[in-house]
Amino acid sequence: MSTEKGNLSIHSENIFPIIKKWLYSDHDIFVRELISNGCDAITKLKKLDAMGETSLPEDNEFKIEVIVDDKEKTLTFIDNGIGMTDEEVKQYINQIAFSGAEDFLNKYKDKANEDQIIGHFGLGFYSAFMVAEKVTIDTLSYKEGAKAVRWVSDGGNEYEMSDSDRTERGTKITLSIGEDGKDFLNEWTVKSTIQKYCSLMPIEIYLINPNKEEPKVENEEENGEVKEPEAPKPLNDTTPLYLKKPNECTDEEYKEFYRKIFMDFKEPLFWIHLNMDYPFNLKGILYFPKLGNQFDTMEGQIKLYNNQVFVADNIKEVIPEFLLLLKGVLDCPDLPLNVSRSFLQNDGFVKKISNYITKKVADKLNSLYKKEKESYEKFWDDIHPFIKFGCLKDDKFFDKTKGIILYKTTTGDYVTLEEYLDRNKEKHENKVYYVTDETLQSQYIKMFKDNGMEAVIMNTTIDQPYISHIEMKESENNIKFARIDADLTDSLKDEDSTSEEDNKKLSEEVQTVFRKALANENLTVTMENLKSEDISAMIILPEESRRMQDMSKMYGMFGMDSAAMPSNESLLLNKKNKLVKYIIDNKDNENTDIFCNQIYDLAMISHKQLSPEAMTKFIERSNKILQKLI
Structure with a gap:
C-alpha cells in the first residue's frame, strides 16, 4: 500500500491529555491494556477456528511476548492472534473509542460466546501514550492474502500508515519510551507489573530482555543422557485453580494457590470455592486467614x-465491607466496568453479586458448625471478630449466623448464647456476664467459679459495639450483658443478720474513714457479706457508666477523655474479711489510713490498671506494710 497520512477520528475533543492525566488512575495500567488486547486477539482467532471460519495448524502455540530493550528504549508487545487489515486498523485504531471486541461480538453474536472476549473498550490501546513518545503497530491479519500494515503516531492527532515487513500473523506494538515511562525500561518493573495485572490471564506471557547476559549453561550429562537447559517459563498461570470445579481440587492445591497469589506462607484456616453460572457468572476462592484479636489493624485483600x-x-461495590478482612480471588465477567476497568458502577446487578457472596460465606460457616463442630470451635478465636463485624454491617448476615455465634466461657468451652443462658438461668437471671481482661479481672473470675458461675470472654475491640447490637436484636427476650465487675449478683452474697438500717449506718461510718484516708470526698462505700472471706473489697461500676466511659474513650465524646468524666465507681467492702473487720473496730488507729489505701488499691488493681503515680504509691506502701510485719 502507498503511504497514507491523516488525522485521527476522535469522537469528542483531543483525548490524549485525558488519557495521560485522568483516564487511568494507575500509571502502569497500559501494560494490562496492551496484554489484554493481545489476549483478546488470540481468543478471537481461537473462536473463529472453532467455528470453522479459519483453519489453524495443529502445532500452533499461542503466546504473548513482551520485550524490554533498554538500549533501544523500546517496550514491545507481540501476539500471534487475529491481526488486522489496513481497513481494520483505520476502523479500530484511527477511530478512537470504537471497540473492536464489540464489533466482533455483534458480527458473530449467534456463533460466539462473549465470555472470553476481554477487550470491550476501544481506549485501552491508547493508554500506551501514557509512557510512549511514539507508538508503532506492525500487524498481519489471519485472512488469506492479507498484507501487513504499519501504523505510527507520536501521540498527536496525526498518524501515518504504510506497508509493514511483518511476516507472521498477529500484531506487534512497539512503544518508544519517553521520559514519563523510563521506569518501564527496567526488566524487574515490567515483570512485577505483568505479575500484578496479568498473572492469571488465559494466554501464556513471556518476558524477553535481548540485552541481558544469560549465564552460560553447559550441557550436563546425567545417567548417560545430556541434560538440556530449561525452556523459558511463562509469567502467568493460564488455568487458575478457581476455574476448576470444587470437587476436582485438593486441599494442597488450595493452599498452594493461596501462597502463590498472596505471598503468605501462613496457612489459611479454610476457604470457600465460588462457582456460579446463573443468573450471573462468578467464580473465585475466598480464604479465611488467621485474624486473631487485632483484626482492626489487619487489612485483607x-x-x-x-x-x-x-x-x-478490595472494590467495596462488589465485596461487602466486612468481607474485605478476608483474602481471595473473584472473577466476574458480567460486572459492568467503566472505560478504565478500575471502578464499578454501583447498580442493582452488582448488589445481587454482593448478596450472593455474603450468602455463600454464611452458608459455609453454617456448614462448618453443623458438620465439623470441633474444627469450627478451633477456628473460632481467629474468625469471631470477622463474623461479629459482619453481623454489625449486614442484617441478613446476622440473621443467617446468629445461631452459630460462639462465646468462649471462663470454664474454657464454647457455647452459643442460647446454651449459655440455658445452663446458667438459675443464677444469672437472663443476664450474660462477660470478661474483658482475664488478668485484671481474675479475682472476679475466681469468685464466679467458686460459686458455680461462669462468664464469657469478650476482649476484642469489636465486642463492645457487638454487645449493644445483640441487646438491641434480643430486646424482646430482655437479654442484657454486664461486665463481671458491673454489679454484685445475689448468688455471690451470704446471708446478713444485720438490719438494713444498721448496715446503712455502718457503711456511712466506714465511708467517712475511707474518704479521709484517701482524701476523696466523692468516694462511695457500701458493705456486703460475701461468701468468700478472702476478698476484702471490690470496685463496682454500673454497666451503663462503664459503657459511657468506653464510648468517650473511643470517640472522644464531650470533648474530654474518660479520666475527666464523672466516675460512678463505688468501693464494696466485705464485712466477713478480717482486714475490713479491723478497720471497722479500729477507725482511729494509726495504721487505719495505710490499710484503707491498700484495700482500695488492691480492689482497683482487679478493676483496671493503676496510674503510674498510684502504682508508685502502692509499691511504697506495700514495702512499709512488710516492714511493720517484720
Whole structure:
C-alpha cells in the first residue's frame, strides 16, 4: 500500500491529555491494556477456528511476548492472534473509542460466546501514550492474502500508515519510551507489573530482555543422557485453580494457590470455592486467614478479575465491607466496568453479586458448625471478630449466623448464647456476664467459679459495639450483658443478720474513714457479706457508666477523655474479711489510713490498671506494710 497520512477520528475533543492525566488512575495500567488486547486477539482467532471460519495448524502455540530493550528504549508487545487489515486498523485504531471486541461480538453474536472476549473498550490501546513518545503497530491479519500494515503516531492527532515487513500473523506494538515511562525500561518493573495485572490471564506471557547476559549453561550429562537447559517459563498461570470445579481440587492445591497469589506462607484456616453460572457468572476462592484479636489493624485483600484480567483490589461495590478482612480471588465477567476497568458502577446487578457472596460465606460457616463442630470451635478465636463485624454491617448476615455465634466461657468451652443462658438461668437471671481482661479481672473470675458461675470472654475491640447490637436484636427476650465487675449478683452474697438500717449506718461510718484516708470526698462505700472471706473489697461500676466511659474513650465524646468524666465507681467492702473487720473496730488507729489505701488499691488493681503515680504509691506502701510485719 502507498503511504497514507491523516488525522485521527476522535469522537469528542483531543483525548490524549485525558488519557495521560485522568483516564487511568494507575500509571502502569497500559501494560494490562496492551496484554489484554493481545489476549483478546488470540481468543478471537481461537473462536473463529472453532467455528470453522479459519483453519489453524495443529502445532500452533499461542503466546504473548513482551520485550524490554533498554538500549533501544523500546517496550514491545507481540501476539500471534487475529491481526488486522489496513481497513481494520483505520476502523479500530484511527477511530478512537470504537471497540473492536464489540464489533466482533455483534458480527458473530449467534456463533460466539462473549465470555472470553476481554477487550470491550476501544481506549485501552491508547493508554500506551501514557509512557510512549511514539507508538508503532506492525500487524498481519489471519485472512488469506492479507498484507501487513504499519501504523505510527507520536501521540498527536496525526498518524501515518504504510506497508509493514511483518511476516507472521498477529500484531506487534512497539512503544518508544519517553521520559514519563523510563521506569518501564527496567526488566524487574515490567515483570512485577505483568505479575500484578496479568498473572492469571488465559494466554501464556513471556518476558524477553535481548540485552541481558544469560549465564552460560553447559550441557550436563546425567545417567548417560545430556541434560538440556530449561525452556523459558511463562509469567502467568493460564488455568487458575478457581476455574476448576470444587470437587476436582485438593486441599494442597488450595493452599498452594493461596501462597502463590498472596505471598503468605501462613496457612489459611479454610476457604470457600465460588462457582456460579446463573443468573450471573462468578467464580473465585475466598480464604479465611488467621485474624486473631487485632483484626482492626489487619487489612485483607480480595482481588477482582474480569475474564482472568486483574481489575483492582478490595472494590467495596462488589465485596461487602466486612468481607474485605478476608483474602481471595473473584472473577466476574458480567460486572459492568467503566472505560478504565478500575471502578464499578454501583447498580442493582452488582448488589445481587454482593448478596450472593455474603450468602455463600454464611452458608459455609453454617456448614462448618453443623458438620465439623470441633474444627469450627478451633477456628473460632481467629474468625469471631470477622463474623461479629459482619453481623454489625449486614442484617441478613446476622440473621443467617446468629445461631452459630460462639462465646468462649471462663470454664474454657464454647457455647452459643442460647446454651449459655440455658445452663446458667438459675443464677444469672437472663443476664450474660462477660470478661474483658482475664488478668485484671481474675479475682472476679475466681469468685464466679467458686460459686458455680461462669462468664464469657469478650476482649476484642469489636465486642463492645457487638454487645449493644445483640441487646438491641434480643430486646424482646430482655437479654442484657454486664461486665463481671458491673454489679454484685445475689448468688455471690451470704446471708446478713444485720438490719438494713444498721448496715446503712455502718457503711456511712466506714465511708467517712475511707474518704479521709484517701482524701476523696466523692468516694462511695457500701458493705456486703460475701461468701468468700478472702476478698476484702471490690470496685463496682454500673454497666451503663462503664459503657459511657468506653464510648468517650473511643470517640472522644464531650470533648474530654474518660479520666475527666464523672466516675460512678463505688468501693464494696466485705464485712466477713478480717482486714475490713479491723478497720471497722479500729477507725482511729494509726495504721487505719495505710490499710484503707491498700484495700482500695488492691480492689482497683482487679478493676483496671493503676496510674503510674498510684502504682508508685502502692509499691511504697506495700514495702512499709512488710516492714511493720517484720
